[in-house]
């Protein structure tokens with residue numbers, strides 16, 4: 001096919017493509033991006049965009065990173081893919097071992113899948129089957145926290161029902177117990193009372209149903225999709241310990257928080273709790289290829305060992321442990337574990353804190369919050385900070401239009417504006433982002 005003009009690409013797109021999370025009837029034409037370099041994305045005419053959301057939270061070290069691209073190219077010339085049942089390969093074995101070494105003790109058995117949602121399905125299915133394998137048929141319920149989002153497949157939607165995204169499919173979902181999460185922000189003086197109330201509610205729930213619950217599923221430290229809602233590590237440590245004491249398996253969904261987003265390489269390290277299942281995706285391959293992992297403990301793995309095939313975990317995907325994804329993940333992991341990357345993440349956090357301190361004076365801004373490289377604020381709505389938000393809020397479209405003008409790729413979540421940039425972002429680029437946010441907020445008045 002000859003080289004297409006941007007207008008031709010858009011025409012083909014409009015005729016044939018169905019975009020995710022988009023109402024095509026009212027959406028503006030999509031932006032055509034031709035290439036990426038570092039934090040920047042470029043349209044065919046050279047117009048630059050700063051990717052301040054890491055392209056749906058996947059990119060860690062910048063677009064077009066040469067080291068990751070080279071690792072993928074070398075792997076593609078050696079072995080692009082092979083069935084992963086009763087066959088293995090170096091990149092998968094090495095990645096599993098390297099992650100086991102980097103994770104809290106106990107998390108050492110790796111199951112591969114394709115995306116965040118499948119990583120969650122794997123954890124939920126394995127947790128349920130583990131109890132079945134052990135003859136504990138009374139454990140049938142799952143527990144989640146208010147505002148959690150875990151993906152768009154049926155189990156993940158059921159666990160994330162309180163995120164409010166799934167009203168079109170309520171008939172498909174199975175019931176999940178949802179408890180309050182004591183979210184907090186800079187200057188929140190009610191946090192201790194909220195945490196005490198949430199722990200008391202958890203105690204009560206566990207006293208009533210603890211022996212019926214399969215697993216609890218939690219986005220540690222930051223709930224992404226429901227608006228970068230943050231909670232304190234200490235609360236989660238206590239909650240997770242209570243769950244474990246009640247025999248409830250703990251699933252940490254680190255699909256978004258993993259690989260340095262929250263400051264430490266994994267949020268579970270900050271929480272000081274090693275879950276029974278850890279779900280990783282997004283940043284796993286540095287944002288190059290779709291892949292996901294559900295990592296668990298020897299105790300969980302051993303519950304599936306038996307002479308009978310029925311007790312095995314009979315689940316898998318065609319592209320399981322794709323060698324290209326593994327090669328990308330190994331290259332990205334080297335970068336993520338480096339001292340330079342840790343310093344980049346600390347610098348981003350410092351910059352976020354200073355920028356938010358200035359913005360917090362604006363009358364429409366409330367609940368400023370930072371966790372590592374993630375910063376967010378809530379726009380005060382006439383009916384309160386929780387009012388009228390939601391993914392479909394018209395406010396989001398207004399803000400996005402302003403960000404578009406400034407060449408900033410930012411996607412507000414309802415009345416929440418957040419930044420979650422690749423770690424290679426410079427101070428100057430961060431400043432451009434924060435100034436653009438200031439301009440967009442002031443234009444709302």
Ligand SMILES: Cc1ncc(COP(=O)(O)O)c(C=O)c1O
Pocket residue numbers: 115116117118120149150151152219224225253254255256257281282
């Ligand atoms: C915390 C969390 N879990 C799971 C998912 C689902 O991941 P995916 O979109 O790759 O299926 C997401 C996606 O945003 C997420 O943020």
